[in-house]
Amino acid sequence: MTATLGVPGPVPGSAATRWLRVVPDTMTMTGRALRLARRDPDELLVALLLPTMIMLMFVYVFGGAIEVGTDYLSYATPGVILLCAGYGASNTAIALVQDASLGIMDRFRSMPVAGATVLAGHVLASVAKNLVTTATVLAVAAVIGFRPDAGPLGWLGAVGVVTAYVVAITCVATLVGVVARTPAAAGGLGFFMLFLPYVSSAFVPPETMPAWLRGVAENQPVTPVIETVRGLLVGLGADGAPVTDLGPTAAVALTWCAGLAVVSLAAAAWVFARRGR
Template structure:
């Protein structure tokens, strides 16, 4: 129970930091919205995707909403490690696991807020999914799983970095991967090399699963891949974070 109580305290602490610096959430929400406006109203007519473009692009924007808020978490985790905060927690006998759990839960919840915002904007832009209640539950579950997994790998990156600046830069691949996936155009229409990368990188099956659920035609194959990728990313992040934390704290 002590670990749970400590985790709650750490979560409250991280939320207070976010409230004092709302730019963290603002950036996570603003950039996907800007990308939505640009791709739908400026570039959308250039893509032949077989469906209304806002319906096609929304799953990718959901993933972007998750990835664009990760830099702040990596920086915050690294700051805790390099500014002596962890040493103070050790003196106060705060559970070490609670420090990591607080960052993970806060990052996950912040990602869900960003996803809710981008879905609301998508509806305002004409997004009209064919998903039923069960499909929406699947979307919510996959979004939560992805946010949780991404939070753990981000915490691990923050712990492994030597400075706050390098911690923020460490999340850049997570931010760029949606651009090299099927988020904005089908992977099959990409050039050689890029096509193969897009087809086998983790975000493509996640986006395709979300897309299938939202249009009412989910694919079991892509769903299995998506869940496996999320579970793998989360497990690697968890084990890496624990190892780095034990070594440095």
């Protein structure tokens, strides 16, 4: 009798088997998160109405009283995009806490599914929803007179930077979602996400702020992201003047986004795994 020698395959349910299914499991979790969002009419309504209301409020209520040296609609539109994206990403934290409170996370841990795919599914679903929100903001802005002069490369770059920002803040929301104990605590992130763009160059030049607040506005992640998107779409800087060299600002913006995404997602995966044990 001869023995057959070979390398044993992965044991069903082992860590190796789970990681071999990372991509299909991530797609499954993404589809689940999108279906849950679709079945929540309140979330869908807010996702469509919030961008419209914020855009109209800033342009028609505040725009006439704010002097930025250029058309206020062109100046504020990138800020409204990031403001709405932040609100949408904060819902990821609430969704994760709700999954934990309903016992779904325990169910996933009992299955041959890598924990990272559960988190990645929520992140990808949030990115997809926020890109729809971004399109809504741009559509409303176009209706009321927003006319960017960007070419195809400018649009591609702007969408890329916005997507990087959405991924970054969704990863931050994911970390909050696995740390928070209640939906109310996770919902507090929504206020922070909405507040952060106000202390930036989103709606007024930082030069108009007090010295101590100006330092915060110029050295937080939202400002370089907004200035990059504004420069790519309409060619304006934080002071409303034309900008010629976006390279350094774009590098800072992408560095912020990459750093926030990597650190937050790694921390979220670590906390998620420890809670599972």
